[in-house]
Each structure stands twice: as C-alpha cells, then as structure tokens.
Amino acid sequence: MQDSLVRLLQRSYAFDHRWKYEAATPGWSREIWAQFAEIGLLALPFTSESGGLDGTPVDTMIVMEQLGRHITLEPYLSTIVMAGGILRRAASTEQHESISTKVIDGSLIVSLAHTERGTFGSPSRVGTQAVRSGDLWQISGHKSCVLHGDSADLLIISARTSGAPSDAKGITLFAVDPRATNINIQSYALHDGQRASDIQINSVLVPHSALIGCVDDGFRILQSAEYETLAAVCAEAVGVMSELHQMTVDYLKQRKQFGVPIGNFQALQHRAADMYIALEQARSMAMYAAMMSQTDDKTAIAQAVSSAKVQIGRSAKLIGEEAVQMFGGIGVTMEFKAGHYFKKLTLLEQFLGHADHHLELLTSGPGLFELE
Amino acid sequence: MELQFNADEIAFREEVRAFIADNLTEEMKQGMLRGGYLIRDHVIEWQRILNKKGWGVPHWPVEWGGAGWSPIKQSIFTEELQLAPAPRPLSFSVYMVGPVIIEFGSEYQKKRFLPRIANSDDWWCQGFSEPDAGSDLASLKTNARREGDYYIVNGQKTWTSYAQYADWIFCLVRTDPTVKKQMGISFLLIDMKTPGITVRPIQTIDGGHEVNEVFFDNVKVPSENLVGEENKGWDYAKFLLSAERVNLARLGVSKERLQRARELAARTPYQGRPLLEHDGFRTKLAALEVELKALEITQLRVLSAEGQSHGAPDPASSILKVKGSELQQATSNLLVQILGPDALRRQDDAFDDWSSMITANYFNWRKVSIFGGSNEIQKTIIAKSILGL
Ligand SMILES: Cc1cc2nc3c(=O)[nH]c(=O)nc-3n(C[C@H](O)[C@H](O)[C@H](O)COP(=O)(O)OP(=O)(O)OC[C@H]3O[C@@H](n4cnc5c(N)ncnc54)[C@H](O)[C@@H]3O)c2cc1C
Numbered sequence: 001m002q003d004s005l006v007r008l009l010q011r012s013y014a015f016d017h018r019w020k021y022e023a024a025t026p027g028w029s030r031e032i033w034a035q036f037a038e039i040g041l042l043a044l045p046f047t048s049e050s051g052g053l054d055g056t057p058v059d060t061m062i063v064m065e066q067l068g069r070h071i072t073l074e075p076y077l078s079t080i081v082m083a084g085g086i087l088r089r090a091a092s093t094e095q096h097e098s099i100s101t102k103v104i105d106g107s108l109i110v111s112l113a114h115t116e117r118g119t120f121g122s123p124s125r126v127g128t129q130a131v132r133s134g135d136l137w138q139i140s141g142h143k144s145c146v147l148h149g150d151s152a153d154l155l156i157i158s159a160r161t162s163g164a165p166s167d168a169k170g171i172t173l174f175a176v177d178p179r180a181t182n183i184n185i186q187s188y189a190l191h192d193g194q195r196a197s198d199i200q201i202n203s204v205l206v207p208h209s210a211l212i213g214c215v216d217d218g219f220r221i222l223q224s225a226e227y228e229t230l231a232a233v234c235a236e237a238v239g240v241m242s243e244l245h246q247m248t249v250d251y252l253k254q255r256k257q258f259g260v261p262i263g264n265f266q267a268l269q270h271r272a273a274d275m276y277i278a279l280e281q282a283r284s285m286a287m288y289a290a291m292m293s294q295t296d297d298k299t300a301i302a303q304a305v306s307s308a309k310v311q312i313g314r315s316a317k318l319i320g321e322e323a324v325q326m327f328g329g330i331g332v333t334m335e336f337k338a339g340h341y342f343k344k345l346t347l348l349e350q351f352l353g354h355a356d357h358h359l360e361l362l363t364s365g366p367g368l369f370e371l372e
Numbered sequence: 373m374e375l376q377f378n379a380d381e382i383a384f385r386e387e388v389r390a391f392i393a394d395n396l397t398e399e400m401k402q403g404m405l406r407g408g409y410l411i412r413d414h415v416i417e418w419q420r421i422l423n424k425k426g427w428g429v430p431h432w433p434v435e436w437g438g439a440g441w442s443p444i445k446q447s448i449f450t451e452e453l454q455l456a457p458a459p460r461p462l463s464f465s466v467y468m469v470g471p472v473i474i475e476f477g478s479e480y481q482k483k484r485f486l487p488r489i490a491n492s493d494d495w496w497c498q499g500f501s502e503p504d505a506g507s508d509l510a511s512l513k514t515n516a517r518r519e520g521d522y523y524i525v526n527g528q529k530t531w532t533s534y535a536q537y538a539d540w541i542f543c544l545v546r547t548d549p550t551v552k553k554q555m556g557i558s559f560l561l562i563d564m565k566t567p568g569i570t571v572r573p574i575q576t577i578d579g580g581h582e583v584n585e586v587f588f589d590n591v592k593v594p595s596e597n598l599v600g601e602e603n604k605g606w607d608y609a610k611f612l613l614s615a616e617r618v619n620l621a622r623l624g625v626s627k628e629r630l631q632r633a634r635e636l637a638a639r640t641p642y643q644g645r646p647l648l649e650h651d652g653f654r655t656k657l658a659a660l661e662v663e664l665k666a667l668e669i670t671q672l673r674v675l676s677a678e679g680q681s682h683g684a685p686d687p688a689s690s691i692l693k694v695k696g697s698e699l700q701q702a703t704s705n706l707l708v709q710i711l712g713p714d715a716l717r718r719q720d721d722a723f724d725d726w727s728s729m730i731t732a733n734y735f736n737w738r739k740v741s742i743f744g745g746s747n748e749i750q751k752t753i754i755a756k757s758i759l760g761l
Binding site for chain 1: 653
C-alpha cells in the first residue's frame, strides 16, 4: 500500500495539482479520495469485522508521513484518523454498517465537532448541551474550527449530558447530519489551504440511535482518539519537514551567489546540518509516539504523544524558519513551494496544542525516565 | 556616555507623544495594527502632517528640512512613531534616496526632488536586487548604455517593494561591463512613467502584494538623472545600505508588539484562566523584554558613538539589524503562540481587529531577516570589519 500511495502522490500531487485542488470546491480532490479508497488507505485503521485492515498507529504513521510530504488537502486526518478512531472504538454494529462501510468506500466524509472556542488547555470543557426527551435528544451549542466541516456528510458532535462544564464524565457523542435544519455552518480556509468550519447547533433533534458509545462516556473515547491523532500529526509534520529540508539542501547546491553555490558557505552548511538534526530528532519522537500508541497504558501514551509534540513543535519551527531564510526572497513568495511547507509546519505546530502546552502537561506527569 | 535619557530628551519625547496623539487618526492606527503593509494614502497623508510640523525629514540637514536633532532624539522620534503605531515613513524616499541625493546629487536634483520627497509628493522605490543579484548585489546585470544626453536602460529588477505605487525608482545599473564588478555600477533616478517599464506583482506567502518585478525595455533616461559620477554607484549604494541598517532595528515595533502580547494574553483563556496569569507565559514574556532592553541600550551606545564621530554608521550597526530583526520576528511569533488554536484561521470573522492578522504577519515578517542585507551578510560584516577575521 505504501508503494501505491507513493506512486499515486508522485503522479497526482505535484505542486500545481495541489493549487487546482485547493482552488476548486470542496478545496480538495474527490478523485484522489476515490483512489485512496481503491488502494485501501481509507480502510486502514478500521477493524476487519467492520471491513477494515486492522492497521496500527505505526501504519498510520507511514501514511501520514507520505501525505505530509505533499502537504495534501484531503480530509484524511479528520475523517479517517480522528472520526475513524472514534468509530472504531465506539460505533455499534449497525453504525459500522451504516457509517464505517461508507467511510471505507470513500462515499462518506465524517468530521469530529468537539472543540469550542476559548477552551484551549481544557479538553473536557464542553458547553454544548444535549437533553433527552423520550427517544429523542435535543442538542444546542457551538463548535469551532471543525476540520472540513463544509464537506462533511456526517458530524460527530460532543455534547454535555451531565456534570459541570469541565467534567470529564458527562460528555456524550452523537452522529448528526450536518444538513439538518437548525445547523448553521460557517466555513473558511486555514493558512495551509485546508477548510474548516464554525458550527452553530440550535436545538437539533436526533434519535437515541444517533449516540456513538454510551451516555456520559464520550471523553474517554475522545481522548484516545486524540492521542492517536496527535501521533498522526507528528508523523505528518515529519513528512513536511523532510520534504522541506530536502528542498533546502537542493537549493543550497543550486543557487549561486558570489560565483559559487551558496551551499559552499560553511555558515549555511552548519545550519542545514542543524535542520537535519532537528528532523531526525522529530522523526524519532514521531516513531516513539506511534509505537507507544499501540500499548494499553494510557498514562504512558499521554506522555509519549505530548513529548513527541514538544519535539515536533521545536523542530518544525526551526526547520520552517531556517528554510525560508536560506531561500531568501523566493522563500516568502506564494508562487514558490517552500513557503507553503513553512506555513503548513506553523499550523501543525499549533494544532492540538503547541510545544508550550504539551510541556505544561508533561510537567505535571511522572517524568519520562524511571531512575532508581 | 549616557544610557538614560536626560531631562531635555524626556521633555522632547513628551512633545512628540502629544503631537502624535493629536494628529494620528484612528483609521491610520488600526491600519498599522492590522498588518505590516504600507497603506499608500495613510503614508502620504501622515508624511504631510509631519512635514507641515517640520518633522517630515528630521534626520536631513537643516537646509533641506532637517530638524537638527541629535541621533538620540531622532531615535526617540522614530520609536514614538512605531509605538503609536503611526504609518511608517517611506524609507525608500526619506532614508534612502533622499540622503543619497543630499550627499552626492547635483543642485538640480536636490532642488527638484528633495522638497517633493519631504512632502511625499513623489513615491520612490528601490531597484537594487535582481534575480541573480541578491546578496551578491554587485553582480547586477541591468545595463545602461549612454546615447547622447540619455542612458538606455535594459534589464530586470526584482523584489521591488511598492513599485506599484511608485512615481520614481532609484536603480543600480551597469555602465561599464569591462571592469571589476563593483567599479562599473552607476546610480540612476528613473521616472516610472517612462515608456518601456513594466511592473509585475509578486504575491507574498501571506497573500499580500508588496513586492514586484520591474522590467526595463529600452528605457530612455535623461543623463541629468545620474547621481554623482558614472561608475561610482557602488559607493553611493554602500552609503545607503549602512544608513538603512540602523533604521532596521525597529525597537518601537517590537515594544509595541510586546504590549499587544500582554493585552491579548489577558483576554485569551488557557486552562480556564487568562494566559497572562500563567508563570510559563510570563517567563517567556520577561525573557523577550530582557533581550529588547539589551538592544535598546546597545542602540543608544551605537547612536552616541555615531553622534561623536559625525560620520558614517559604524559596522556595529549590523548588530542592530541582526538583533532587531530577530526580535521583531520573535515578538510576531509570540502573538501566534498566544492565539494557539485560533492561529490556524486565514481570516477570522470573530475577531475583526488586528488579532485576525497575527499569523499572516508572522509569515510576512520572515522578510526582515532577508532584506536590507540578510542577517548572514550582516554577520559577515561583523566578522570581517569588526573582528578582522
Ligand atoms: C519582502 C521583501 C522586500 C524587498 N524589497 C526590496 C526592494 O524594495 N528593493 C530591492 O532592491 N530589494 C528588495 N528586496 C530584496 C532583498 O534585498 C534580497 O532578497 C536579499 O538581498 C537577499 O537576496 P536573495 O533573495 O536573492 O537571496 P540570496 O542572496 O540568494 O540568499 C539566499 C540565502 O543565502 C544566504 N547567503 C548568501 N550569500 C551568503 C554568504 N556569502 N554567506 C552566508 N550566507 C549567504 C542569504 O543570507 C540567504 O539566507 C526585498 C526582499 C524581500 C523579501
């Protein structure tokens, strides 16, 4: 599958293709998505009982790195890793039939609508409410920055069903049709060209069968899916960084000033070497996060993904900024590739918590080393 | 040497502050808060307000409209403008071509151009860089051939900031291809309306239009627009670039950003309370303030040394350029970190104020370590001219 993906991206994801995908609705390529389905990419993390490939976080890592290399726009992270992670953990047999099967064949885009504005650093803070009356639930609230919210055929919405606004217990997940009346979706582009939406939910009614998992038990599932997503984001960033680093090294060999390639200047050589060190450190931590995600120890997973995100954040900033600097003027132009990789890295740095945030989480943990 | 302002300088700062408060419009201020771009009408209008007060070109000799201030007062003035923040003066006009004309230009050029620069009647742009002559500026190829009373100019400039607004461009052109590359360059003033000039926009990564390519196809330039002597252009360019260096520290810009960082952090919740209340964030803020203070004192030292020598900026001004640009970039990144997840959005309707432009500005501000002689080139100047390596 990896080979097919590499070939597919080389063939269909050159930089000028990407421009076209971004410019046309829905802001990514449905053709590419269909080809992803064909090579089995969309089935990867699902279990074989629900038609999937039983892929592991390490498999996801390999895929995400390739997607990162081409800074792809398709909703792989949101539909397959995030929403897919939730479905795999919590969907009923019926839901697998009605939802997962269609995700796997490429006909259904699912987005997770969990984060609300102003809740950074408080992942269990959910103000959106769901109230039960008979066999129906009535949901109201507001969700922020839902990835690919405008092309989603289905939303997984987290809502508070009991407890105080920040309690971990009392959050429930619902599968909701975004075309329902009373749902207002406002969409916009992110700095990397991906689409996202703010979603206003005004007294939307869903049947009890729309519940994903058990009442009040959503946070546990959200959290596991988020750890997996973090590991995937780290891998994606490694892909972006390795491509950008390679581009930079090629440019150092090719661009001439003062009659020689600028790569002849030791001042730049050492910095390209620093970038390389940062890249390999990041790669190690992305691997570590993916491998730890395969274990059952939740505390260890949490520490691993946070420490990976710290390293990724640091490396991404260094590599992104240094690459632009070494490209000189063309590094800050829209026309040229490198700047887009820099922007993507800046986004990945901020996505699901920047390095400072994850450091903060680590300081309250038991530490990464067991010393006797 | 004074590392603190004396009473006279403090009184002067108050006077400048009061003048800005009375004259800067809210619209101009908001325009500056939103982004790094010059807004044409604001720049022109503000320059005229300053000029009327006699502060349009304070660093010029008094006979051409200068204010006769000490270097310290000039830097107080600049910093107050940046803190306001008021529209940046068009540096290509008042800090670059103006001083070159004053120092090396003919009487005709002085009379013709200087008053119009001081009053922003002409908009100037800088035609130095070319596709293959960036850091290695002296290898530029755009050529000017003498024909009677004219030069015929052919070639291409690039990265020309705000050429789309420009009435005039000052160019380095090759007038003698047979000698050592620095020796065959001349400094020409070219009317942008001359036939044969084409301006093509280059979009920057934040989506803005600031830089351009400028093409010259048999452009006829009267020889009276040559500055100084033919083939001496490199000397004039060096004079100009070192003056630019001092001006690029932009301490006020970084200070003003730190002020906004506090404001934003006070209204941004993190883990349920304002980010500004978190120790980790405050440590970061304090660390940046320390660096900025150090640069402020360094700038005072460089300026008072220059005040005494009445001469060209010393190579230590490269410190100001390197550190100043790094701090402008660090503060622009700090704002991104404060936004956190909200930094992802390209536009943000929920914030119609400056905070919606934070990430775009961070991207755009990568330019400050590239232009004006890249930071690598500045470090080479330090290594060679100061350290003798
Ligand atoms: C937004 C913006 C506005 C600009 N406005 C203007 C303008 O109005 N007018 C104008 O004339 N120019 C302008 N410039 C051009 C600017 O001055 C050049 O970009 C700059 O001189 C660098 O040249 P370059 O882009 O060709 O990079 P290059 O010279 O190709 O440099 C690429 C990288 O190599 C490094 N490098 C080069 N030589 C050495 C060396 N010997 N040792 C170590 N490192 C080295 C550089 O520092 C850089 O990191 C602008 C540039 C930008 C980005």
